[in-house]
Amino acid sequence: MKVRFAPSPTGYLHIGSARTALFNWLYARHSGGKFILRIEDTDLERSKAEFLDEILDSLKWLGLDWDTELIHQSKRLDIYRKYAKKLLDEGLAYEAEGEIRSKDGSVTKDSKRITQKAVIFKVQPGKIIKINDLVHGPIEINTDTIKDQVVIKSDGFPTYNFACVVDDAEMQITHVIRGDDHISNTPKQILFYEALGFNLPEFGHVPLILGSDRSRMSKRHGATSIREYREQGYLPQAMVNFIALLGWSPGKDREVLPIDEIIKEFDIKNAKSVNAVFDIEKLNWMNGQYINKFDNQELLDLLMPELKSRGWISDQTNKDWLLKVTGLFKERARTLVDFFDWSGYVFTDEIKYEEQAIKKRIKKEGVADILRSASERLTALKDFTAVSIEGACRELADELKIKAADIIHPVRVAVSGRMMGPGLFELLEVLGRDKVLKRLEQVKKLV
Numbered sequence: 001m002k003v004r005f006a007p008s009p010t011g012y013l014h015i016g017s018a019r020t021a022l023f024n025w026l027y028a029r030h031s032g033g034k035f036i037l038r039i040e041d042t043d044l045e046r047s048k049a050e051f052l053d054e055i056l057d058s059l060k061w062l063g064l065d066w067d068t069e070l071i072h073q074s075k076r077l078d079i080y081r082k083y084a085k086k087l088l089d090e091g092l093a094y095e096a097e098g099e100i101r102s103k104d105g106s107v108t109k110d111s112k113r114i115t116q117k118a119v120i121f122k123v124q125p126g127k128i129i130k131i132n133d134l135v136h137g138p139i140e141i142n143t144d145t146i147k148d149q150v151v152i153k154s155d156g157f158p159t160y161n162f163a164c165v166v167d168d169a170e171m172q173i174t175h176v177i178r179g180d181d182h183i184s185n186t187p188k189q190i191l192f193y194e195a196l197g198f199n200l201p202e203f204g205h206v207p208l209i210l211g212s213d214r215s216r217m218s219k220r221h222g223a224t225s226i227r228e229y230r231e232q233g234y235l236p237q238a239m240v241n242f243i244a245l246l247g248w249s250p251g252k253d254r255e256v257l258p259i260d261e262i263i264k265e266f267d268i269k270n271a272k273s274v275n276a277v278f279d280i281e282k283l284n285w286m287n288g289q290y291i292n293k294f295d296n297q298e299l300l301d302l303l304m305p306e307l308k309s310r311g312w313i314s315d316q317t318n319k320d321w322l323l324k325v326t327g328l329f330k331e332r333a334r335t336l337v338d339f340f341d342w343s344g345y346v347f348t349d350e351i352k353y354e355e356q357a358i359k360k361r362i363k364k365e366g367v368a369d370i371l372r373s374a375s376e377r378l379t380a381l382k383d384f385t386a387v388s389i390e391g392a393c394r395e396l397a398d399e400l401k402i403k404a405a406d407i408i409h410p411v412r413v414a415v416s417g418r419m420m421g422p423g424l425f426e427l428l429e430v431l432g433r434d435k436v437l438k439r440l441e442q443v444k445k446l447v
Contacts, residue, residue, distance in 0.1 A: 001033030009052035012225035026266040037066035058226040080158040119152040129187040134204030141187040169198035180205035233336030238287040246276035288334035312347035353417040386425040414443035
């Protein structure tokens with residue numbers, strides 16, 4: 001059993017392409033088969049080395065390894081021409097002085113004179129092509145709807161459909177799994193398979209991925225490439241889990257699944273025939289689940305490069321303290337970027353006060369006195385630990401005959417600038433006495 005993923009290096013790895021790669025990889029790993037990576041780079045003008053590097057890097061980041069050397073179509077031109085000559089020799093194709101092709105490879109009536117002849121496959125009318133699609137079921141197409149097909153263009157390069165068939169046949173691909181935007185290509189490719197005497201693979205076409213408004217996913221819905229999600233702090237484990245569920249389900253309402261379980265359960269025949277919707281909130285939730293699965297040290301290892309890059313820590317920063325901070329903020333972080341957004345005020349002296357937080361928690365009668373009293377109690381503490389801090393705050397609330405929340409809320413805003421955050425007493429401990437007292441003094445200017 002062999003499957004393949006065949007990207008064109010004309011852009012970054014799109015979410016839809018990543019799902020195609022993942023479904024092929026999962027099916028190969030589930031079946032004990034081979035996953036082939038083929039680069040369709042015959043469009044020399046648009047194919048760029050930097051895009052290829054990014055595609056390979058994204059696949060590796062997702063953990064999608066391939067089983068053979070990379071195959072480049074641009075290095076196989078003589079092979080395509082050999083098979084085109086076979087069609088010519090058998091009277092199944094003809095040459096033309098030039099062609100103007102529509103996007104699907106069909107020939108229009110108009111042509112212009114050029115120096116090199118194109119090779120064009122004759123499509124016999126009135127034939128019914130039957131496809132037993134692994135996802136959609138039986139599909140029938142009449143060749144009356146298909147025009148003659150260019151196989152070798154006037155520039156000497158093969159068309160997509162012809163090169164695809166030659167490669168898949170030579171590489172003994174048994175299952176072609178791709179997006180259903182390729183359904184229209186499949187009958188044309190089947191004609192090439194039959195004309196060249198190749199065995200047909202099985203075809204499976206997975207539906208589109210739509211944005212939240214049910215239109216085709218595009219930039220207006222947000223990030224569309226794996227690279228962008230990686231930069232935004234999503235984890236590869238979460239991305240693979242989430243993408244696997246875009247058009248497939250293991251059943252029983254299971255969602256957070258380790259990769260071994262996904263491989264065990266995956267079967268392309270269980271893929272859904274309806275379009276999948278990319279729900280960013282679902283991805284955020286799932287990524288948060290994976291972040292919380294890490295122990296503090298594992299998560300800190302992921303965070304360290306960026307913490308150092310931002311200049312927030314150095315090699316001399318106390319590791320035990322870093323582990324405390326990591327544990328304190330990881331429950332609120334849905335992405336790694338979230339962690340930095342939530343925790344920045346712990347690592348730096350800069351506080352950005354939320355306008356609503358100041359209005360609701362600080363600019364109130366009696367708050368100045370509460371903050372002054374809290375500062376005095378915290379100054380007097382022998383041990384600046386979460387337990388002793390909590391005891392001091394609750395004792396002060398009893399003495400002032402107010403709720404503990406009347407102390408907790410303004411103190412939180414004073415030390416973080418925010419209305420929400422991790423447990424206050426643990427937060428004050430990791431901030432340290434000096435920083436806490438300084439911020440309690442600083443916020444008085446805003447009362």
